[in-house]
Amino acid sequence: MLSPAFVTRLRALLPPDAVLFEREDVVPFESDGLSAYRNTPDVVALPETEAQVAAVLRLCHAEQVAVVARGAGTGLAAGALPVDGAVLLVLAKLNRIKAIDPLARTAVVEPGVRNLAISEAAAPHGLYYAPDPSSQIACSIGGNVAENSGGVHCLKYGLTVHNVLKLRALTIAGEVLELGSDALDAPGYDLLALLTGSEGMLAVITEVTVKLLPRPERAQVVLAAFDDVARAGAAVGDIIAAGVIPAGLEMMDRLAIEAAEAFVHAGYPLAEALLLVEVDGVNEEVSDDIATVRQVLKAAGATEIRTAEDDAQRAKFWAGRKAAFPAVGRLAPDYYCMDGTIPRSQLPHVLTRIAAMSAEYGLAVANVFHAGDGNLHPLILFDANRPGELEKAETFGGRILELCVEVGGTITGEHGVGVEKIKQMCAQFASPELQRFHDVKAAFDPGRLLNPGKAVPELHRCAEWGAMHVSAGRLPHPELPRF
């Protein structure tokens, strides 16, 4: 619990009403998008300028008070979960778009600017910001940087790290770091990439310069139905192997299709699996790619193939996919959204294994995911009011992530580690890598004040959890001590 004296000092640094500490004011900040984890914050600070953020950090640094930075709170791994005795530093009011340069194709924005607002501001110039997490209406760019967010289009256009040119960030001591450059590369260690995806544990971002891309001349989408999930998974690899890099390549299984149909009536064929393949680019390129995609889907055993003929039909094809998460949410009182990645070639194997585990645990799973980049989002359905079901769902989810690691993938594609997946980090990494993570953390924040307890497990915790490092089916490096 923070002392009243500390809160008084904090209030002196910020405008009136920018520090919340009454219970009814702070409760709305008790969780991020992963509401299974909740913790009432002691105090919430809402600075409006970088100078105010720096002042808060300097105070916390001087008093050795922890700081949890938070954007829009749409994260799905409890990365922004409040920590006892810490200031919850909400950056939502730093929401100015400072510059759009249509010639250099860049936008300079504050961290609280919503992802979609960047594309809206760039639209008059025929430009947009490519990474598009499902939450893009609400999520803010600072959080996107902290989690290295992806989205439907990241297969072709990359993750956040590939679309950010410069960062301005504050250390816990309140010092300014200016990282990256307007050019392709910058000298020195790549601290811009290091901060991207660091889940608020190294520094607090106060300004982001993003790349903007020209809107493609044309985008078109193909929908294909399959009577077998594994066959649809194999088709994904076939499309890439044929030389097409789709702008989006999404997959839904039967449960997800049924839920989406019941919810938004997109007119999807009822099948074991659907693929949505969007291609974009110049006109002729799109025509060529659509022809190739249709051919590959046919050869891969699709039972039905439809091509959207106009933008209205394209929007309808996407409607079911975009509504899939809330649609699945209607099937059961609770669902647990996983986020692992696997090499594309492993899709048929992993989907079959998940189905077998679903039977084993007696919990239904709907699959809706970014198939093109092997980023799975199994939604495990459960009822938290039934004793033991939450724990069962968590165990099942953990096993899915370990399966991802086992086949050469990772425990997170775009949601981050946060609190949720900290145990699985013990499966993902061996102790030399985890030790480097801790040492890098100490290089920025030796007092461990920024977002403590998140994302990187202590080595002794891995030992307690009894986790074993599995990497592509190999045992731990024999020369290293096991933890």
Added chain:
Amino acid sequence: MLSPAFVTRLRALLPPDAVLFEREDVVPFESDGLSAYRNTPDVVALPETEAQVAAVLRLCHAEQVAVVARGAGTGLAAGALPVDGAVLLVLAKLNRIKAIDPLARTAVVEPGVRNLAISEAAAPHGLYYAPDPSSQIACSIGGNVAENSGGVHCLKYGLTVHNVLKLRALTIAGEVLELGSDALDAPGYDLLALLTGSEGMLAVITEVTVKLLPRPERAQVVLAAFDDVARAGAAVGDIIAAGVIPAGLEMMDRLAIEAAEAFVHAGYPLAEALLLVEVDGVNEEVSDDIATVRQVLKAAGATEIRTAEDDAQRAKFWAGRKAAFPAVGRLAPDYYCMDGTIPRSQLPHVLTRIAAMSAEYGLAVANVFHAGDGNLHPLILFDANRPGELEKAETFGGRILELCVEVGGTITGEHGVGVEKIKQMCAQFASPELQRFHDVKAAFDPGRLLNPGKAVPELHRCAEWGAMHVSAGRLPHPELPRF
């Protein structure tokens, strides 16, 4: 000087002939591609396996002996310059291509594999490795990772960091780090990006998994002549603004054109500046882009525009550019190749300023460079045998780099900092960033044994050099102490 006892212990770890210490054996390793800097190594180790590399590192770690890792030695910033009392660890014998996976489009290679050898091995599958430094016949992938190398095609296809999926590396203590994943993203801090471009100061790379790309269906090049360098510079921005991302966009000025013509007779028009604009992709896309490029070049005031009609003509268009460096080398006893980047919009201004400085110093400059990504390579001509000319060339070069920083660019595009540009790092970065670099270094190598004295200046050295931090024309952060 290393003790005979140490050398004996080192020899015991490696095959016979894998440790060189006689003067005539080690002299060939006295410099990398920047031969103005030379230092005879005490001892050269040539391990053949990762286990041998680990054994060397463990010995050096135990005895607190420094290690300079080196690949093919083609670097241009003296990053692989031997250090007194250190082992020069040459990785050239780790040169196996371990796997090519045409479906996943990846290659797993050892660090000593030459850049071009990867594309050669991938060619039967219609694939290639995109980053193509000018030295690609000779340079090795480990060095490419250490310097985050670019090349003609990096405007469209990215730098090394954008084309590497996984790294296996050894810490100075000989521990294995496995970084990255087969998927788009990996959890934890992005140590893969951090190691890429770290100039051998954080870890020693022992295995690289690179992305392979399908060979484009077609590539075509346009050559345009201009009677004014600044006008050619402005045309570069116009091409990008028109929505074309060329696979290569190179510029040469009059001195470079004349030198290249005299050397390889490429048939270039004699002009103040030439642009070479290559586009690639599917057939129709290339046709569209070529039409757009020709139109933009005409509007930008090109005095002559030629389009290569076939591959033979395309090769001829490129011949002059590819031979430009050795061709310029025939104009004067010595030249000093700079490597800075600037925002494209600053090209006309910076080229004009360089011409003015050339007159001021009385040293001719030939410009041959990657104009599309604003990566300048001014070649300053001088005669080292004339007293004071080397120093004058170095001062001139330093001022060019400071000009790059002043207009919002960087002091290195693709060659790295090494020894050559360590002073300019004081202009590029303020003390909080430099301090973070040192702290990150300590997270990997607290004893500062890996490539000591390179790339990141000590803060007190910046003070001694009297450098001032200039960033986009702004003064240092007012809240920070000046160094």
